[in-house]
Every structure is written in C-alpha cells, then in structure tokens.
Amino acid sequence: MPRQRHTTLKVVVTGPFNAGKTTLISTISEIPVLTTETSVSDAARERKKRTTVSMDFGRITVAGDPVIELAMFGTPGQARFDFMWNVLSKGMLGYVLMVDVADPSTWAEAGAIRDHFRVLGRVPYVVAANRSDGDDAAPLALRRTLDLPAHVRVVPCNVVEIASAKDVMLALLVDVLSAIEARPASPSAPTPVNAQVG
Amino acid sequence: MESVAIAPTATGAHSLEEAVSRELSTLRMSVPGLLSVLVATSDGLPLVGDCRGTDRQTAAAMAAAALGLGGEIAGRIRQGDYCETVTRSSDGYFVTYRIGEIGVLAVVAPTGVSLAMLHHEARTTAARLARLIPPAD
Numbered sequence: 001m002p003r004q005r006h007t008t009l010k011v012v013v014t015g016p017f018n019a020g021k022t023t024l025i026s027t028i029s030e031i032p033v034l035t036t037e038t039s040v041s042d043a044a045r046e047r048k049k050r051t052t053v054s055m056d057f058g059r060i061t062v063a064g065d066p067v068i069e070l071a072m073f074g075t076p077g078q079a080r081f082d083f084m085w086n087v088l089s090k091g092m093l094g095y096v097l098m099v100d101v102a103d104p105s106t107w108a109e110a111g112a113i114r115d116h117f118r119v120l121g122r123v124p125y126v127v128a129a130n131r132s133d134g135d136d137a138a139p140l141a142l143r144r145t146l147d148l149p150a151h152v153r154v155v156p157c158n159v160v161e162i163a164s165a166k167d168v169m170l171a172l173l174v175d176v177l178s179a180i181e182a183r184p185a186s187p188s189a190p191t192p193v194n195a196q197v198g
Numbered sequence: 199m200e201s202v203a204i205a206p207t208a209t210g211a212h213s214l215e216e217a218v219s220r221e222l223s224t225l226r227m228s229v230p231g232l233l234s235v236l237v238a239t240s241d242g243l244p245l246v247g248d249c250r251g252t253d254r255q256t257a258a259a260m261a262a263a264a265l266g267l268g269g270e271i272a273g274r275i276r277q278g279d280y281c282e283t284v285t286r287s288s289d290g291y292f293v294t295y296r297i298g299e300i301g302v303l304a305v306v307a308p309t310g311v312s313l314a315m316l317h318h319e320a321r322t323t324a325a326r327l328a329r330l331i332p333p334a335d
Binding site: 034035036037038039040041042051052053054055076078080081083084 | 270
C-alpha cells in the first residue's frame with residue numbers, strides 16, 4: 001500500500017483584542033495548544049482577564065489525499081504587538097480575520113489589521129464573524145464596514161463550538177487550496193511545505 | 199484587585215516608581231556601559247525606563263513577547279520556570295529577565311559588556327523588583 005502523502009499548510013488567525021483567536025485554535029487543535037496568554041494589567045482588563053502576548057500554535061489534520069495538516073498560528077490582538085504579526089505571517093498561505101460581531105466598536109480595528117495583513121501577503125482570507133448567535137444582520141453590516149470584496153467570505157460562527165470552529169477553518173482551507181491551484185508555479189511565491197512524514 | 203500600572207496620580211504611586219527607578223540606577227552603576235533598562239508588565243506595558251532604538255511601548259511589548267514565549271518553551275520541555283532570554287546580535291544584546299509573576303526587566307547592552315556580570319547583577323535586580331512591585335492578581 002502506498003504511503004499517504006502529507007502536506008502542511010501554514011495559516012494564521014488574527015483579529016482584534018478579545019475576538020476569539022486563541023479560542024478558535026484551542027477548540028479545534030488536536031495537539032495541546034502552545035499559548036502565551038498572560039494577565040491583562042491595564043484598562044482592557046475589564047473586557048478580558050488574559051491576553052496573548054506572543055503567539056498561539058495548534059494543528060488540525062484534514063483527511064484526504066494528500067492528508068492536510070493545518071498549522072494554525074494565532075497572533076496577539078493588541079496593536080503594540082504588531083511586530084509579531086510580521087513574524088507569524090511569514091510563509092502563511094491564508095488567514096482568518098476573527099471579529100467579534102457583537103462588539104461593533106472593534107470593527108475599525110479589525111479593518112486596520114486586515115489592511116496590515118494585506119500588505120504582508122497576497123493570500124486568501126476569510127472573516128470569522130464570531131459570537132453571531134444566529135444574527136444575520138450583523139455579519140452583513142460587518143461586510144459593509146470592512147468593505148469586503150465579493151469573493152471574501154464572512155463565516156458566522158461561535159468558535160467555542162467545535163463544529164462552528166471547523167466551519168471557519170474549512171472555509172479558509174477551500175480558498176487556500178483554490179488559490180494554490182490557480183497560481184502559476186513561481187519560485188518566489190510561498191508554497192506548502194511538502195513534509196513526507198513517516 | 200490593584201493594577202500593576204504606575205499612574206503618577208495614584209496614591210503612593212510616585213514612591214513605587216521612584217523605588218523602581220532607584221533599582222535601575224543601581225543596576226546601571228553596577229554594570230557600566232548599559233545602553234537602556236526598562237521594566238514592563240508581563241502583558242507588555244512599560245512601567246519605568248526606556249529603550250534605545252525604539253519607542254518604549256514597542257520595547258515593552260517585545261520584552262513581554264520574549265517572556266511569554268520563553269515561559270511556554272520552558273514549561274513544554276519541562277525545565278521549570280522561565281528566567282531570561284538573551285538576544286545576541288552582531289552589535290549588542292537585548293536581554294529579558296522575568297520579574298517574579300508580574301513583569302519583565304529588559305536590558306540593552308553593547309557587545310563589550312560582560313554578559314556574566316550583567317546576569318549576576320540583573321538577576322539580583324529582577325529579584326528585588328519582584329518584591330517591590332505588587333502583583334496584578
């Protein structure tokens with residue numbers, strides 16, 4: 001029996017403070033998540049007690065041929081950590097922009113982060129409209145606020161739920177795979193790491 | 199629950215800031231040639247000091263990132279509590295020392311400095327700061 005082919009795809013989960021980035025990765029990762037959460041010491045403490053200061057890392061395997069391992073890198077959300085956005089985005093093939101749809105005061109910040117990431121890599125992204133709770137209007141308003149191109153998907157979700165978190169990652173995976181197929185072979189473009197595991 | 203942030207208007211905060219500044223001055227006197235010393239919270243906010251070459255907000259965030267990642271590495275490979283990270287570059291050092299559970303001491307030094315002497319003095323400073331600054335939790 002031929003050995004299964006494995007491909008590792010690097011994706012990034014970004015978005016504003018308290019959007020749910022660490023939660024998304026923690027919910028679906030099949031390995032213990034590497035997290036760097038620490039206590040919040042300033043006024044933001046009223047919104048959340050702990051925040052990511054360096055990175056999160058988790059992994060999920062998607063069955064198929066080849067078997068796809070999604071290596072998920074979570075960024076800090078606060079702007080003073082934007083140097084980590086540059087570090088973590090190296091070699092990414094796509095990213096999730098996580099947004100709290102229940103808190104429109106964070107949407108402008110989400111737009112600024114998206115603008116930063118668009119410069120870092122011309123790769124697909126999906127917008128995870130977190131804490132949607134069945135509200136159809138908010139994701140639409142979010143799409144308008146972020147002025148999203150038609151091909152960028154907004155995925156309503158609540159990433160504390162496994163199925164919902166998987167929906168987000170699968171939406172991104174589909175777009176990443178389409179982008180890889182559509183791209184002409186170029187030595188300068190980021191390519192998946194072909195790790196022939198085992 | 200009190201915040202770690204030192205606000206000049208808060209009662210008694212001046213004395214704490216001054217006490218921290220005194221510790222940093224002692225460190226600078228003990229290890230001649232240091233370029234910058236900075237104390238920041240573990241979530242990356244500057245408390246006292248500055249950083250040569252960049253603004254203190256970014257320096258505080260970078261020190262906290264080193265602390266956070268270093269702590270995770272130490273825990274994962276079961277080597278106990280994180281102590282420090284040395285970033286050695288062609289033109290000098292950026293060293294971060296954990297201050298108890300509450301923050302990080304960042305030191306910028308030129309290549310000529312004795313790293314052994316810096317470690318000896320800065321570890322003492324970090325331990326003294328840990329007793330000085332009240333914890334956030």
